[in-house]
Amino acid sequence: MTAPTPPKTVISFEDWQQRLNSLSFGKSELNQLIMDYLIIEGYKDAAEKFSEECGLQPDVDLNFIEERMKIRFAVQTGNIEEAIERVNDLNPQILDTNPQLYFHLQQQRLIELIREGKVEEALLFAQEEMAPRGEEVPELLDELEKTMTLLAFDPALNFPSPVSELLDYGQRQKIASELNAAILSAESYQSEPKLPSIIKLLTWAQTQLDARASYPHLTNILTGEIDHSSSPSDEAAS
């Protein structure tokens, strides 16, 4: 029942170029987009300089960034206790209202104990701090069990893959991002920068249009290079 596919439209480089050139975007909006990115990602020095050089006033206290980044750094370097302490100093509501986040932090603390080979301490911590909470939420208990299997392996040897992920730097990164987002939303700031979406949107939109038209692609995002040949050759035959 599908309609016959119409022949693809071919758009020339010149035509396309003209369309691109006819567009321009507000500089202050672009600056704001970038400022949000700097603030959310925690690039404090850059945010400060940017505010000076482009004259854009950030709508949050940039000093907040520093504390947020210390917390992030603490998680990324495995100092979970320090991170929890700092978050509670900043705003005790954050962990109180996010039981799952708190559990993930505790889980990370357990992982760090196991990583350091402190087996007894890890067992005690799991039994006293984590199991009671896990019982309340079954899916958290699954995560706890998965973590506990780490104890079954000799850290000197390689861990099997599904479990070893937990010891990856990426796991710390994941928890750090989760915590970072929670702090930002407590500051009622957007928790996710919009800037990276632009590249994803570009990928999505180009793929969508590929099905309908032959047109110049942005082949190199880093240099802004647009493909000269919109490859009309294969369509020209039809």
Place this chain on the structure above:
Amino acid sequence: MGSHPPSSSPLLDSLPAYLRQTPYARLLLRTPEAKRAPLLLPTEWSKKESTDTIALTVNNLQANYTGQGIRDSDAVSIRSNRPIPTQCGVYYYEVTIVNKGYDGFIGIGFSHGSVSTARLPGWEANSWGYHGDDGNCFSGSGSGRPYGPTFTSDDTIGCCINLFNHKVFFTKNGVRLYTAFHGVKGTLYPTVGMRTRDEKVLANFGARPFKFDIEQYFLDEKQRLWASIKSIPPPLDITNDLVLSYFIHHGYRHTARAFAQNVLGAPSHQPAPATTPAPLTRILVDLNEQDAEIKVRQRIAQLVLVGNIDGAIYLTQKHYPNVLANNEKVYFQLRCQKFIELIKRAGGPAGVDMLEDEGELDLDSESNGTNGLNGQSHPDGMDLADPRTPAQVLKEALRCGRRLQLDYGHDTRRQIHQTLVGVLSLLAYADPAHSPVATYLNESRRGQLAHTLNEEILVSQNKPRVPPLEVAIAQSQTVLDELLAQGSAPANLIQIERDLLA
């Protein structure tokens, strides 16, 4: 810029509220009237399809059944005057049952243009309907399946088609029912059918507010689409590279350096990642090599921004001798801006009384070198303290204006001519800040000029006119525009300016 749709126009006002601010509305506005037909929404029931068993009233919005109403063969349906343009992404209309008639055998839904109007929607292939007497939904069959509540007089039924996932759901009195049909495709018309006596229905194609909050549904669908776009893994995380090149492009020198250090060194931020993405390192090398160059561009931009045009011209001439020679328009703009700055400083020709004691104006004198190209300006001076009296400044303004007139007075290029006349007419007002040409005094002109000059300098250095980040945005926008023009439904749910740049 200017791609924001105007807030009001007869064409926009005719659209249902949920579509007024969308790319579809923008497309409609920029399409010439002669080509607009395929984009227009249904607005009424089709007069052409009305038969002797159906009568249209209330501006063709109400359909009254006038047939025998005994057998199924007495059924009749009517379609809207136009099909649904896929560009609207999500389409919705409502029908109020004015009178359920004898048995309320009323069907509401969608159908292709080719389907017989002697049948209720849903009985035939390529038609889909929700029926009031039993609450069943029908699609290509005389027997329906249980779907929702029955409906009767005074109930309002809404029909929604999501044109990119091809699902249809109905609403009853503003409450959403679950999905009725999947895979609803083709050229679709809102359709209503009746088959017992005295049945009457009144349609709302969006000219009046809907009972159901379609706006919220539209926003929810937008969010869902964005969520799926965001879940696309990027080929490589190059966000930081785009950000850094943006800073370099615009001459935000200290920001560029601080950012590169934040990302790479990151003493306060993150433990240095094991591997630094290669492109960023490359850009950092560029940053070091280009530092002096960025510094000059930044300085020039700053001079324009504080209104020291002579200084900006001087530095540009010194470091990029070709730029002004090759870009006469930019040079002209700079000279106009210089004149504007002088007028601003003099506070308008009101100071002219003070001039009289200073003797006759020597308008032809070149002695002061106000023609910036040979000017003895102070490149580093920010003009914070101008020792001259307003009268002296005004005198220079007159001299500067005179020279502009000499050089461009006979220029036939429309843009140049218009700007010249507008700028020089500042002299005609005692209080230029409250004159019809006050816009020339606007601070934003400096920003625009600094921006243009920076672009021209970059182009003269064989660098791109806009930073890669803006190219990526422009490319996305152009692709989205083309998608929409080609009838892509989801393209109406993505708006770069509102979704990302607002």
